[in-house]
Amino acid sequence: MADAEKIAAEARTEFGKGAARRIRRDNKIPAVIYGHGNEPVHVILPGHQTMMALKHGGANALLALDVDGSEQLALTKDVQIDPIRRVIEHLDFVAVRRGEKVTVDVPVHVTGDAAPDTLVVTENAVVSVEAEATHIPEFFEVSVEGAAIGTQILAKDLDLPSGTTLLADEELLIVNVTEQISAEALEAELEEAEAEAGIEHDVSDEEIADAQEEAKAEDAAQESDSE
Known part of the structure; x- marks a missing residue:
């Protein structure tokens, strides 16, 4: 693993959803550092630099965070990503020391x-x-x-x-x-597994009735459109 990338962290003093949204609008990321029996440290990180550091560092990225002039090695433990915009919403770190086993x-x-x-x-x-x-x-x-x-x-x-x-x-x-299994063999295995599980493919009376009702509704709609 390459040396931990140094990132300047701001102390976070405002909390809540509104404050978090304001932080993200400024292209920054709210984060928390846990560990070593200390109280959690809430910080704000620069968005682009942090994202690139995590990308290069992999699943267990190690960052050297400058918190109030003091360096803290922080091991990435949880990354929350917006499922739509694919941007980092929040980060959790664990505080570590050089030479420490994790x-x-x-x-x-x-x-x-x-x-x-x-x-x-x-x-x-x-x-x-x-x-x-x-x-x-x-x-x-x-x-x-x-x-x-x-x-x-x-x-x-x-x-x-x-x-x-x-x-x-x-x-x-x-x-x-x-x-490698062929498509025919895979289908045969699925059929065998379904048979052992007692899964039947026979259409039930209820399914037939539902299909008939749907057909009637479609016919009625077509007649209405032609009038």
């Missing part, structure tokens, strides 16, 4: 092309590890280049950098390379 979930990136007629399934997209706060891996890369059917990559197979300890079960399945 527990994080690191994403898995699968690269390469497996052998023909195979299906590569990512069974677990993140892996729990312990690492120094200033040396958190951005991601773990798993190559499936040329992997044959039956290939399985477990947590213990991951290449962990020095200072990083695996916390997940060593036998945790990360990537599974299976035989």
Whole structure:
């Protein structure tokens, strides 16, 4: 992980939805820093710089926040994003210190092309590890280049950098390379599963009656339009 990006944070003194909206209108982000037994610290961060820092830092971005002239290392824990505008609405951080060990979930990136007629399934997209706060891996890369059917990559197979300890079960399945299933075989499996579950496709009398009523309504509407 690259050095923590330094960002000047303003102390937040106004709260409530109205104040939060005003902060966002100024292209800034409300945030809270938790941790180390201290009271939560409410701050305001510059929108664009913070967004780029999070983008470059990945899921566990570490920022060096200048709060009232004092630097605080802050590990990103929760990012709230507006579902429509796709902008950051709020951030939660955990205060950390240099050299401190933290527990994080690191994403898995699968690269390469497996052998023909195979299906590569990512069974677990993140892996729990312990690492120094200033040396958190951005991601773990798993190559499936040329992997044959039956290939399985477990947590213990991951290449962990020095200072990083695996916390997940060593036998945790990360990537599974299976035989690619045809559309016909998939349909047959679905039908078999539905049969075992007792799911029937017969149309009920109620569904027939509903369809007849809808047809009558459509016919009446067409007659009305033609008059």
